[in-house]
Amino acid sequence: MEQKNSPIEAARQTLIQLMQRKLPPTPDNFRSVYDEIMGIKSVDQSAELGKALQKVLQQAGKKKPKYVAVAQAIGPLIENGDWAKVEEQLAKLFPFGTATSDVEEANWSNVIRNLLKQLEVSHKGVTLSRKKEGLSKVLVNFASDSDVLAQKIQALVNSWGLSGTSDAVVSSDNALAPDETTVPATTQSVTSTNAVIGSSQWRDMLLRAFELVIIPNLEAVPDIHQKAVNLFARMKKASNEQSLIICAADLKSILLSVEMQRDQQGRIHESLLQLLRLVLSSMAEMVQSEDQWLYAQTTVISDIVSKPVNLNTLYDAESSLKELVYKQAQLKPALTEAKDTLKKMVTTFVDRLVDMTESTSDYHDKIEAYQKKIETTDNISELNVLLNNILDDTRSIGLTVQRTRDEFLNSQKQAQAAEKRIDELTAELDYIGQVAHQDYLTGALNRRGMDEALEREFNRADRHNTTLCVAMLDIDHFKKLNDTLGHTTGDEALTHLVKVLKEVLRTTDVLARYGGEEFIIILPDTPKDEAVKVITRVQRELTKNFFMHNNERVLITFSAGVAERVGDETPEVLIPRADAALYKAKHSGRNRVIAAENLPETLV
Template identity: 40%
Template sequence: MATPKKNKLEPAEIARETIKRMALQRIAPTPDNYRRIYNEVAELPTLEPLEDALNRALKELPRETAESSKWIGAWEKLLASRNWKALPAMLGAEMQDKVAQARQWPDAIRDLLRAWDAKQTSLTPQRKKETLERVLINFGSDPQLPEKLQAMTKSWSGYAGNSSELIDVGGVAENKAEIMESSELNKPPLPLSPRLAALQENINTLQGMLRQSLRNGLIPRLEGYPELQQEAGEIFALSDKAVKNEDWQLLARQLKTLIGRVELIGIEEQEIKHDLLALLKLLVDNIGELVSDDQWLRGQIAVVQTIISSPLEKALIKDAEKSLKEVIFKQGVLKHSLTEAKNNFKQMVATFIERLGTISDSTGSYHSKVEAYNQKLSSTDDIIQIGALVENLMQDTHEMQTNLLRSQEVLIEQRNKVEATEERIRRLELELTELSEKIRIDQLTGTLNRRGLEEAFTQEIARAQRGETDLSVVLLDIDNFKRLNDTYGHEAGDSALQYLANTVKEAVRPIDVVARFGGEEFVILLPNTKVKEAVGLVTRLQRELTKKIFLHNNERLLITFSAGISLFRMNEEQEVVLHRADQAMYLAKSTGKNRVLTEDDLMRARKNLQSSI
């Protein structure tokens, strides 16, 4: 420790310099100010005055009880009045209280142990325990706690099984005559100690959560069951009034009974939902057989079949609803266009018949006129009459030609209308076909969905069996996907799925099939590919994935996956080969993640496990 530098000035010089500085700085000439300036001049360390230190310490003390507030107030009053003559009396009283309290504790503990061990048929140990806990809750921070304990033990020894002899103070069963006077009953309960206050706060929080769960969760859930709903309402009312241990025990019993009955209802509703889904599936399958030639309606039925054949998901149902609404709208437009085309065609035929009749009438009239002109021409030799007959004939011929041209224009116009309607119908049919194709596509990643995978899998299996070629099946799963979702949100999870899907589609061949199998799982079908070649392709895919940068909110994230590979065997079901790939993928995850294992690795691991057992 460094030694303070000794000031070379003499005390008298320091005093003169102190007075000089106080005058120049216009500092009030108080003892405290003089001491402070003197220490600065003498280069002495400034020490906090004792009175200031005591005041600061008193302000930092907790005021949890009335006694502590009273004690702190007495000391603050003493320091403010500077009546130091009262200091010895205060210190003596404090010392006597501490000594008296220290002497009471052995007697209180001794009486408690003696009363606890005393056997009383009308006062069980459980009752004693509850009484002791309530005394500690109400008087745990009270300096008179030893006295309260002694009064409690006296009430136990005088208890004869008559509840009228006991009173309840803060939930504590005590003998009124031996514990406290009647005036003491009206005192407000003393504040709890910090630990007990925290315990009470936790109890209040749990009580509030229970009430909220009953009010917002269970009671509305039982709307179709009035008897159970009424019982839940009674439990809700009881949860608000529960204070004593007996109240909580009764509440627990009633709640346990109610939950048991609700579980039975849940099982029954689950069975009803299963039966309804089975009935709906049967109905949809039957409709699908009836409309097998209608490709648009068949696509809609495929959507419903996909939904009811897999676990129900709100997002999947919403996407299906959106697609079906779009298909229904397009079908409505198409129906209107078909009706319009039919009307146009009918109008064209009617116009054709009408014009044909007009042409027929015109032609008949023309032939009659020609015959009349022929007869007149053969009966006359007058050149003037012959010229008039020729002129009339040319005029009639021109009128007939005009009628023919007009009929031709009307028919051409009607034909153009029919052709335009047919073109609109073909365009709508093409859009409906594209919508039907969307049913096979996962809207998030752009890969095939489960429905599309089933169809592609069926085609590839048929091709492999027909040509006796290899078909490798890859099942990959993003590592730590749940942690990614929980840490960065579902938006980051969706972006990671799209990132992986795009990387896979860029890496595979045009003949390969990529599909989202569900959640964060993808399936890759590799035709004409052996297992060893599939391992090499997936390994390259892993390296390609780590080369690229996946950014979320300008933060680089590492995306990896674990993969399992199996080889299709002749006459094997899709589920069987997928199950082997899934088992290999699970082994890859459980042995470190970011690995590629095959069904052969899975068999070797099982053999090693059996040999070790």
């Protein structure tokens, strides 16, 4: 069930809503928002005064319609607290007391003089009888208010000069809008028709938006969802101002509930993401050295949740993860089979070795028995028999040894083939694992892959005592390219740059996307001057390979900074030095390569 807010919690939520809506914390604003949250309607003294004033004006309007118009006009103004406009509307009732009044006292001498003159003048399409008929209608409809009557007569006379458009002027519907009497009747009619059509269209669109957007978002909160459904039914049937005002009050309450529900869903979403990050981090540490299959999959998901999540990112990640799982599923049975084959070969080898040992042991036992018999016998025939048995046993053990030797050689070949197959499959799996460290868009290494590559190359440089350089490059005027040609074209430009980089860079160089339009290049066993030449060669190649957009050439350039590792410098120190050199290249005309040496201390 829906829980009622406590007064303290409602007050806290009121202050939050005032801040979010950027409203000053005035008593009226606080009371209005507080009532929305609590679902109540507190007594508003100014509103009560306004109702009393409206009632008096409505009574006065029975004799003078202009009071009715003012009464209808000040109602919304009092509700909104716009007292300046209320004063302005009331001033219309007393033209002698203010200079800003829209209604002036009638100068009847001028009105009658102009009326008589225009009655005698011939107007195209307006006969004298039609003029008299229109004047008669005006006198009947506006006789109760002399000021409005004078204005209507003057408007009627003016309309005769506009090819007889007096019908709308003499209509009693205009009695409540004296400030529009000078507007031609045809314009008023068209405007009124367009207003009705426009308001109907807006009503339909708002109802449809409420049905398709707000109601479905409340399905998780049954009580509020049912209120929204009931309100929608009432909104469709609303036919007067009072019913619309009631619906508007209920709508405010429901919209507030939607906002609070959205805020709660946002917090739940962020908490679940954080929980997933913790689980993935723990899993990655446990399986990194033992199960490369699961580690690669964990890495893919970790890369996803480490960045802002949107639908396109999830689709790309799902595709990459499916491809990774599919490739691993294809390779794993072959690797398992190769390992099982190797195990069987080792088992066979041990079994054959045992058999050979047993055969050799039996042979030695027989030889010792033959030796004893030879020592105790003098019979030549018996000696011949013993000699033949010795030859047979020797021949038998020889064949056994030869067979075992052949089996050993064959097993050795099979073991070598299985070992080679295992190495190939393992290398392929390692490559698939590396793909999980690639940036989805460009194919370069992502930040995780870059961190692992930096650690690997720095350790190698330490072991072999070799030099190492890091280059950081940034596409020139990339924001302008994005704003002019669109983000999709910007993505294609990044892909084009990476393609050219991979074609020019050496096989030992490592390319990674650092973020946005920035890239890191690791150049192992490369001194600074040589690294500058490599990056400059990439720049030249990029100017030759134009980026094509809608069959038009688009020149892409980049600025780069190169830093050589000094001593046992860590990536956390070396990369900022390369970034400082990049900064200098950007501010030296762009499309340049600057080495990080003799830089000002403020940049290093």
